[in-house]
Amino acid sequence: MATLIDHLIKLTDHRDRDLLELTLSKALIDLVPIQRVIVARVVSEEGIKRWLEVATLDAKGGGKVVDPLRVDFQKLPLLEDNRDRLRAVQNRERIEIAWAGEDGPRITYFPLFSETVNEDEGALEIHSASPLTDEQLQTLTQVQHVFRNMYHLLAYSDRDALTGLLNRKSLDDTFYSAVLDELGEGPESSQTDVLKTALAPGQERRHRVPPNYWLGTISIDQFGIINDKNGHLIAEEVLLLVARIMNNTFRTYDRLYRLGGEQFAVLMHCPDEALVLAAFERFRANIEKFNFPQVGRITICAGFTRITPDDSPSTALEHAERAVDYAQHNGRNKVFSHAELVRKGFFGDAVKIGAVDIF
Missing domain, CATH: 3.30.450.40 (GAF domain)
Known part of the structure; x- marks a missing residue:
């Protein structure tokens, strides 16, 4: 013993x-x-x-x-x-x-x-x-x-030091667990096997995570103007309040991240694209109706994508960020699915490196 x-x-x-x-x-x-x-x-x-x-x-x-x-x-x-x-x-x-x-x-x-x-x-x-x-x-x-x-x-x-949300390192770790499961290469689903393998000496195996994983990114509209007009401390207060609204809107077991600056992300499991859209729309509406002290009303744009076996964290983030960019250039205060924009022909699925800091 x-x-x-x-x-x-x-x-x-x-x-x-x-x-x-x-x-x-x-x-x-x-x-x-x-x-x-x-x-x-x-x-x-x-x-x-x-x-x-x-x-x-x-x-x-x-x-x-x-x-x-x-x-x-x-x-x-x-x-x-x-x-x-x-x-x-x-x-x-x-x-x-x-x-x-x-x-x-x-x-x-x-x-x-x-x-x-x-x-x-x-x-x-x-x-x-x-x-x-x-x-x-x-x-x-x-x-x-x-x-x-x-x-x-x-x-x-x-954790991110300012908001207490998860950081980019944590996103990478969880992301690769999701991709392994999509590929069928994750740990065995048997609960007995999980109990045995999880405690094997020198072994760091994660729990099996389900497919239907979605990654969404969120950007505060015109955050640079908010920062320039109100100062750094007020801008940080806005970030803290946005993080609090995220915690109150999304489910406890959804993974919430701050990627840096005014950019946030959500990693969730959900069986249907419409339900993912509804979750981000609910968050968008909660931000829009909140009165931020000394700032007033602000808005956000969000984009999301389903994780596929071919994705890396940077490619999935890029897909989500392209949907955010589309929202920002088409009126702001909107949520879009990357896959839906591709289906409608607004842009192809070629990956380009955008504004997300992937290092």
């Missing part, structure tokens, strides 16, 4: 936040006499919050790992459906439920994070046959503390 030190090494070995919850679960199963571990994250869509159980592991074998990008949000349980778990998250405290006598089985809930950073919230749910001892609780707390430190360290390296 692996020791505490062995599991701490595994946790600090990772360069991928998507595998940390699974590694945490495996460590607790090995180190503490418990029956089941569930890592549940809080996800939201249009102001509604639900539970997403991203990792479940049983002591007797078996379990599952869920990719947040491929879930059906409407089928997830509401936060109020598990009030004890919710109370642990809201109050930042341990909640212990004895459901068959004081010395019998119980469920213990812990807040996954000690504080909310970048909207991250979740709970660690422990099922045990009897109460956990002080020594066992101490081991659990130590492992969870290392998990939190690694999660925030990796999150910091993946």
Whole structure:
């Protein structure tokens, strides 16, 4: 059986936040006499919050790992459906439920994070046959503390310093996972295989990500004029507010990026082009109706493209950016699909290097 030190090494070995919850679960199963571990994250869509159980592991074998990008949000349980778990998250405290006598089985809930950073919230749910001892609780707390430190360290390296959105490096990493899946070269879809391979020594394999991946870019209209007229600090405030509106408009499990300057991006999974267009239109409308302090009303242009097996991050960004350029030269405050513009003959699909900084 692996020791505490062995599991701490595994946790600090990772360069991928998507595998940390699974590694945490495996460590607790090995180190503490418990029956089941569930890592549940809080996800939201249009102001509604639900539970997403991203990792479940049983002591007797078996379990599952869920990719947040491929879930059906409407089928997830509401936060109020598990009030004890919710109370642990809201109050930042341990909640212990004895459901068959004081010395019998119980469920213990812990807040996954000690504080909310970048909207991250979740709970660690422990099922045990009897109460956990002080020594066992101490081991659990130590492992969870290392998990939190690694999660925030990796999150910091993946984030834009100004807005807190993901950065270009993070986009490249997730993009290549999507392309591998489109090519059929990603990790096996079997949950058992994921559980086995994800923890193999020296291995950094990502969860399988679904096809129907879309990349969209967003540019603030006439941002240079906003900057020149109002100054750098006000312009930065506009960027911060645009990032906040993005977080409030798109789904929790959509990946939101700042590429630099006034350019943003969204990477999402969606089965239909019309639904992607609706999501970007909703964001465009939310920006248009927002009153930015000292600036007033502003608008954005957005363009999006479906990721294909032949794409690299730079070619997909170029396709999306060409749709943005078309919007900016045709009235601004618009959203266009690159594929739709190609179908209508407005331009071909040849790639040219545009305004996006791809390095």
